[in-house]
Amino acid sequence: MSHSENLYKPMLMEIQKVIPETPDVRTFELVFKDSADRDAFRFRAGQFAEYSAFGLGESTFCIASSPTRMDHIECCFRKTGRVTSELFRLNEGDTIGLRGPYGNSFPIEDCFGKNLYFVAGGIALPPLRTLIWNCLDWRDKFGEITIVYGARTVSDLVYKRELDEWQKRSDIKLVKTVDPGGQTPDWDGSVGFVPTVLKEVGPSPSNSVAFVCGPPIMIKFTFPVLTQAGFEPNQIYTTLENRMKCGLGKCGRCNVGGVYVCKDGPVFSYEQLMKLPAEY
Ligand SMILES: Cc1cc2nc3c(=O)[nH]c(=O)nc-3n(C[C@H](O)[C@H](O)[C@H](O)COP(=O)(O)OP(=O)(O)OC[C@H]3O[C@@H](n4cnc5c(N)ncnc54)[C@H](O)[C@@H]3O)c2cc1C
Ligand code: FES
Known part of the structure; x- marks a missing residue:
């Protein structure tokens, strides 16, 4: 079959x-x-x-x-x-x-000509890494690209070889960080929680889109940094990781209210999330 x-x-x-x-x-x-x-x-x-x-x-x-x-x-x-x-x-x-x-996907074509902010924590870099490489392979279609990526400790950072590569490129700005106490003597990045470091970067909402993936606690503190900087909820995207079974919109395992995360998501704008029941 x-x-x-x-x-x-x-x-x-x-x-x-x-x-x-x-x-x-x-x-x-x-x-x-x-x-x-x-x-x-x-x-x-x-x-x-x-x-x-x-x-x-x-x-x-x-x-x-x-x-x-x-x-x-x-x-x-x-x-x-x-x-x-x-x-x-x-x-x-x-x-x-x-x-x-x-599932659905990031609205990459809607971002042509815009400045992009990628904000990720820990093991949640992979869902943004696919988009980051997609955008880097189409580099001339976008404005400035800023990546803020952090983990609890240096050894918890994933894709270290690619972080080095991105750091060397002049057409993107990478800020890597580890939580206080997570640094090693030879650590050459920032020390601080992702939302704090993002605030120091000073994200500009003008003609910009932000993509945020990380543990719930990081998301909780990152969205306000962006909205206080002037980002509208429809300028911020994230992905949800509700437990799934079929992935096809059939079993009902992943739904939040009337939304099937596997079919209607996993990518949602902050504007869409604000309309979902708090349980997401
Ligand atoms: C759309 C989507 C994308 C994902 N992408 C990734 C990815 O790229 N890399 C990655 O490592 N993981 C990802 N996850 C999470 C991953 O699916 C689970 O960690 C994994 O299925 C656990 O399987 P298991 O059988 O080893 O764990 P289990 O034995 O089923 O569970 C082990 C523990 O993990 C918890 N757990 C299991 N699934 C989840 C979940 N979805 N969210 C929170 N806690 C969970 C359980 O409650 C339990 O405490 C994603 C999830 C979704 C829905
Ligand atoms: S995982 Fe089965 S309906 Fe979404």
Whole structure:
């Protein structure tokens, strides 16, 4: 039975490369085992997929690579429970399943000509990293690009090699930070919580859009920094990570009020979130 006949049948993906990011976070570079699946696969920045460890179940991760770079698909995940622990155990050459892509995406075309702020915390850089690379590959379509990324400690930062690359580029501004006490003697970034460091950066709302992903506590304190700087709620976007099962709008696992996060999201503007019940 093909994927189009059975929506729950995963495509087979070979783990081409495993990149350790932190002690409990890994990146997988994945390639399609079936060339027909590869040729048919299209996605947009912000979409997610269901990744399966055979015999155990599925986990929801964003697609962390950019749609402008289709030679492989990447996910970056933290070992938290059953499925992610099994995925964490796998090696290069092993096979996992992938269903997707699902959900909506970041409104990248609406951002042409605008200044972009990317604000991320901890393991929540991957959903923005897909968009960051998409925008960098289309660099001349955007104004200034500012990235503020922080983690609790230096060892909790993901994509360290790319942070170094972004820091060297003259066409983007990267501010990396760790929480007070999380720095090492050779740390060359800022020390402070992401919202505080963002405030010091002084984000300008003029012709700008901000994309914010992070733990709930970071989001809670970052939105006010942006609104107090003059950003309207429709200039701020984030992604929600409500627990999911089907990813297809069928099981009702992910809904908040009348909204299915898997179908209507996971990308929402702050303006949309303000209309949702507080439980999101
Ligand atoms: C749209 C979306 C995108 C996501 N992208 C990523 C990603 O790129 N990288 C990544 O590491 N994780 C991501 N997540 C979270 C990820 O899906 C869960 O951490 C993972 O499924 C846990 O699976 P498990 O079987 O190992 O854990 P389980 O054994 O099911 O649970 C372990 C613990 O984690 C908690 N947990 C499980 N899922 C979630 C969740 N969605 N939110 C909060 N707590 C949860 C459980 O309550 C439990 O305490 C995303 C989630 C969504 C909905
Ligand atoms: S995950 Fe099943 S309806 Fe959203």
